[in-house]
Amino acid sequence: METVVSGIRSTGNLHLGNYFGALKNFVKMQEENNCYFFIADYHSLTTHPTPENLHGNVKQVLAEYLACGLDPEKSTLYIQSDVPEVAELYLLLNMNAYVGELERTTSFKDKVRKNPENVNAGLLTYPVLMAADIIIHRASKVPVGKDQEQNLEMARKFARRFNNMYKVDYFVEPQPYNFGEALIKIPGLDGTGKMGKSEGNGVYLFDEPKVIQKKVMRAVTDSGPTEKNSPMPEVIQNLFTIMDVVSEQSTIDFFKEKYAECEIRYGDLKKQLAEDIIKVTTPIRERILDISSNSDYLKKVTKMGAEKARESAAKTVKEVRDIIGFKAF
Ligand code: TRP
Secondary structure, X not given: OOEEEEEEEOOOOOEHHHHHHHXXXXXXXXXXXXXXXXXXXXXXXXXXXXXXXXXXXXXXXXXXXXXXXOOOOXXXXXXXXXXXXXXXXXXXXXXXXXXXXXXXXXXXXXXXXXXXXXXXXXXXXHHHHHHHHHHOOOOOEEOOOHHHHHHHHXXXXXXXXXXXXXXXXXXXXXXXXXXXXXOOOOEOOOOOOEOOOOOOOOOEOOOOHHHHHHHXXXXXXXXXXXXXXXXXXXXXXXXXXXXXXXXXHHHHHHHHHHHHOOOXXXXXXXXXXXXXXXXXXXXXXXXXXXXXXXXXXXXXXXXXXXXXXXXXHHXXXXXXXXXXXXXXX
């Protein structure tokens, strides 16, 4: 049993790719570990310092994760800004983080390039806040995608540096959490690579059936096979990859056969695919709506999460203060 921490971005709806990828793994992960999941609303201010609807974003994300099976009884599910101890540890870690190393991180350089008018100190110290999130629970594992590997490496560096500077063996160096099987990658509907938010090629769990139909019917295809049993081009393979996770085996076999026989009609395939996606998303969408209209439940969940998270965080901050040498008179 490991202690696992995972931060969730506070904006952006979940799409099918998230659902069949990371989410399925999170749901499994929480069964076997001491998991802390939190919505990283402090972090969101680094790029959006004056959000239009901070609370609404957090609420939507929370409702979506709950609807997908994150269980507040099994794991500690909280809002980052409900745990001010994180901010204190962030302050202390900032004293041992060097501007040079922060300036060299890829995501910082990316953001500077994309948004030169908003290069704030929070953006620069994003990895320090992320390190605080993780080591405040002395977590040993963090599930990260490729884009977060460098941030996790920095968290290890800050943990190690703290130990060295104060000559203690206190913080654990967090390692990437390895999901047993390879992560399922859901392709986008535009025929290029994987489903993603920025790509605009996704089907969202919260999309209404009509929207899903429209998106799927517009998915990129080709002009169809001309030779029997010819190999599938990637754009078509992609549609079957989505089918693999939402449709019955007999449906998949049926359309594969049609393809092999050069009798496939992409319109029929898409219609079926849309229907099967809707079958998966509809109950989730209903749960999201249910949960977000239940403020008593949300209040209970976030209160419980904050209490559990603060207990663990306060213990660490107290010990860190002792280690550094803060003392009461
Ligand atoms: N940086 C992560 C992302 O963009 C979110 C995050 C914040 C996080 N703090 C974390 C992830 C701590 C893991 C652990 O997705």
